[in-house]
Amino acid sequence: TQLLEQSPQFLSIQEGENLTVYCNSSSVFSSLQWYRQEPGEGPVLLVTVVTGGEVKKLKRLTFQFGDARKDSSLHITAAQPGDTGLYLCAGRTTPDLSGTYKYIFGTGTRLKVLA
Amino acid sequence: ETGVTQTPRHLVMGMTNKKSLKCEQHLGHNAMYWYKQSAKKPLELMFVYSLEERVENNSVPSRFSPECPNSSHLFLHLHTLQPEDSALYLCASSQDRWTGGVNTEAFFGQGTRLTVV
Numbered sequence: 001t002q003l004l005e006q007s008p009q010f011l012s013i014q015e016g017e018n019l020t021v022y023c024n025s026s027s028v029f030s031s032l033q034w035y036r037q038e039p040g041e042g043p044v045l046l047v048t049v050v051t052g053g054e055v056k057k058l059k060r061l062t063f064q065f066g067d068a069r070k071d072s073s074l075h076i077t078a079a080q081p082g083d084t085g086l087y088l089c090a091g092r093t094t095p096d097l098s099g100t101y102k103y104i105f106g107t108g109t110r111l112k113v114l115a
Numbered sequence: 116e117t118g119v120t121q122t123p124r125h126l127v128m129g130m131t132n133k134k135s136l137k138c139e140q141h142l143g144h145n146a147m148y149w150y151k152q153s154a155k156k157p158l159e160l161m162f163v164y165s166l167e168e169r170v171e172n173n174s175v176p177s178r179f180s181p182e183c184p185n186s187s188h189l190f191l192h193l194h195t196l197q198p199e200d201s202a203l204y205l206c207a208s209s210q211d212r213w214t215g216g217v218n219t220e221a222f223f224g225q226g227t228r229l230t231v232v
Binding site for chain 1: 156221
């Protein structure tokens with residue numbers, strides 16, 4: 001069974017601080033996505049990373065895919081209260097014998113940014 | 116307008132009740148999904164429909180019964196649920212099933228918060 005462990009589970013920080021969230025697995029993924037879920041809403045896709053070592057930036061958010069495509073990190077610079085939410089990583093598995101892929105969601109990191 | 120609409124947003128039901136959750140997508144997508152989101156657990160994929168055909172059923176108890184009458188609508192019929200079934204039920208859609216390209220993006224609805232009493 002492929003698992004994606006996210007750390008930390010919970011994070012409460014002050015506005016303006018930096019933070020990093022990790023998504024780790026012992027399995028290789030063909031791609032990895034990060035979603036943010038705000039209270040009372042469904043998850044919304046932030047980014048997809050595909051190549052080992054790939055780095056993508058989205059304003060104050062920096063996403064990195066590990067060289068071996070088993071892990072990923074999300075770094076937020078100068079966090080703002082609007083960044084508050086549940087951050088989920090989702091790994092796209094390598095295909096099974098029928099050529100089917102699946103997306104496995106991580107355990108989630110709940111971030112709260114205090115004004 | 117998120118593109119994926121779920122109703123109702125909140126539902127409280129007794130263990131002997133029968134109720135249905137509804138999901139509607141206006142994105143022209145071919146695949147739709149039901150997920151269960153419980154506290155302290157990863158999102159659990161329940162059912163996958165592709166072109167109105169159920170293509171995946173991840174060992175979900177028979178008290179959950181999905182229905183996909185057309186590519187825009189997805190239902191989850193509930194009967195004789197247990198308190199541990201209380202959770203946020205999320206519907207999602209994507210252009211194609213997970214067998215699609217690496218950039219397959221899932222669009223989620225806002226979810227139905229279900230409480231079984």
